[in-house]
Amino acid sequence: MTDKLVRATASNGDIRIIAAITTELVNEGVKLHNCAPTAAAVLGRMLTAGSLMGATLKSEKDALTLQMSGGGEARGVVVTSYADASVKGYIGNPSVDLPANSKGKLDVGGAIGKNGNLVIIRDMGLREPYVGQVPIYTGEIGDDLAYYFTVSEQTPSAVGLGVLVDTDLSVKAAGGFIIQMMPGANELAADLVTYRLQEIPSVTEMITKGMTIEEILNYIFEGMDLKIHDSMIPAYKCDCSREKVERAFISIGQKDLEELYNEGKEEELKCHFCNKAYKFTHEQIGEIIKSVTADK
Numbered sequence: 261m262t263d264k265l266v267r268a269t270a271s272n273g274d275i276r277i278i279a280a281i282t283t284e285l286v287n288e289g290v291k292l293h294n295c296a297p298t299a300a301a302v303l304g305r306m307l308t309a310g311s312l313m314g315a316t317l318k319s320e321k322d323a324l325t326l327q328m329s330g331g332g333e334a335r336g337v338v339v340t341s342y343a344d345a346s347v348k349g350y351i352g353n354p355s356v357d358l359p360a361n362s363k364g365k366l367d368v369g370g371a372i373g374k375n376g377n378l379v380i381i382r383d384m385g386l387r388e389p390y391v392g393q394v395p396i397y398t399g400e401i402g403d404d405l406a407y408y409f410t411v412s413e414q415t416p417s418a419v420g421l422g423v424l425v426d427t428d429l430s431v432k433a434a435g436g437f438i439i440q441m442m443p444g445a446n447e448l449a450a451d452l453v454t455y456r457l458q459e460i461p462s463v464t465e466m467i468t469k470g471m472t473i474e475e476i477l478n479y480i481f482e483g484m485d486l487k488i489h490d491s492m493i494p495a496y497k498c499d500c501s502r503e504k505v506e507r508a509f510i511s512i513g514q515k516d517l518e519e520l521y522n523e524g525k526e527e528e529l530k531c532h533f534c535n536k537a538y539k540f541t542h543e544q545i546g547e548i549i550k551s552v553t554a555d556k
């Protein structure tokens with residue numbers, strides 16, 4: 261097990277850091293959804309971002325959802341994460357595979373497109389979830405999140421996300437970090453971090469070299485009073501159940517349910533997040549209709 265997420269501070273607590281290696285987690289998501297290389301990078305970066313942000317949630321009942329849909333061939337990507345840094349997600353088009361971009365990298369921004377929004381939904385068990393959104397800035401995901409934190413939450417941030425896809429389509433390395441300046445942070449420290457982030461190799465390069473997440477942070481924040489506070493194991497986890505799928509099935513409405521029943525067919529519903537199939541036989545559809553009408 262190499263995946264690990266850590267929460268840390270630097271520069272006397274002026275800088276807040278969440279960073280993780282997510283290679284196994286991303287591999288699992290990419291395999292589940294049978295992703296082509298560009299799709300793997302899109303989904304992998306989103307899963308990593310979701311896991312990092314999930315780790316900032318206060319209660320285990322809270323959920324955080326990130327959505328990006330920019331009109332590109334990826335046809336949208338969604339991830340949902342929780343306070344234990346677990347995450348699940350899906351991409352509209354897992355087959356999307358574009359030529360490398362001008363930097364020779366998997367073209368995540370091109371696959372997502374720029375014609376749309378980054379939407380962040382924080383569900384804290386209140387009547388209404390908190391929804392924030394910003395227009396997509398580059399579609400590279402890390403830049404977009406940094407833009408969101410800076411503009412919507414007035415927290416200057418740097419976000420790095422990386423997924424390295426191997427020739428056999430497995431994920432060789434994945435990980436990322438969110439670095440945030442607390443209000444009133446020392447400007448020199450902010451400048452120093454900005455400078456170091458420009459100088460360091462990419463996250464995936466450091467992970468491929470075998471560096472642990474602690475070593476990566478020690479390297480970026482050398483001499484800056486880095487303090488690692490705690491760690492978690494991020495993981496791909498789907499919490500779907502027959503009950504939840506049944507609830508979604510019922511939500512199509514009584515009229516449509518009756519139509520399906522009268523056609524005498526059975527229905528198979530797949531969980532978007534893990535592709536698990538749930539079958540409803542003709543008789544079961546009849547029972548669902550009965551229970552819905554009985555509720556009224």
Ligand SMILES: [Zn+2]
Nearest residue numbers: 498500531534
């Ligand atoms: Zn599922």
